[in-house]
Amino acid sequence: MIDSQPVDTIQEYTTMQVELVRVDDAFHFEALGKSGVAQHIDAATDIGGHNAGARPMEMMLMGLAGCSAIDVILILKKQKQVLDDFRLKVDGLREKDAIPAPFKKIHITYLLKGQLDPEKVKRAIDLSMDKYCSATAQLRPSTEITYSFEIS
Numbered sequence: 565m566i567d568s569q570p571v572d573t574i575q576e577y578t579t580m581q582v583e584l585v586r587v588d589d590a591f592h593f594e595a596l597g598k599s600g601v602a603q604h605i606d607a608a609t610d611i612g613g614h615n616a617g618a619r620p621m622e623m624m625l626m627g628l629a630g631c632s633a634i635d636v637i638l639i640l641k642k643q644k645q646v647l648d649d650f651r652l653k654v655d656g657l658r659e660k661d662a663i664p665a666p667f668k669k670i671h672i673t674y675l676l677k678g679q680l681d682p683e684k685v686k687r688a689i690d691l692s693m694d695k696y697c698s699a700t701a702q703l704r705p706s707t708e709i710t711y712s713f714e715i716s
Contacts, residue, residue, distance in 0.1 A: 635692035
């Protein structure tokens, strides 16, 4: 059984670890992973936070955006597409007044600029969403994830 073994002894899995350190006496934390780049997490001021970092659920959307963005850019490079600018906007719909309040729907809008074939862009996004993005795979069982894209 997996739960009874320390994470570092399970050979068939890749391990990942982050450390969360409390910065103040409220809800401000600094998170650090293998990359060594600190991320700040905090709560809203209305519950005693200081608004000194992203909310945890915002970070989930950021992770999804980053995961897919990396996939799409790598695929477009392999397809020899000329990408001048790339942005994503992610909208998450959570259950209102629920505890917990999970995402039920997420929509990603990919905004691309460059000399790009729309069919190749769609293929790159489809591959990210359906095959490569681990964040999508994690969220998809309980969340409807849709996307659109615009090329200018």
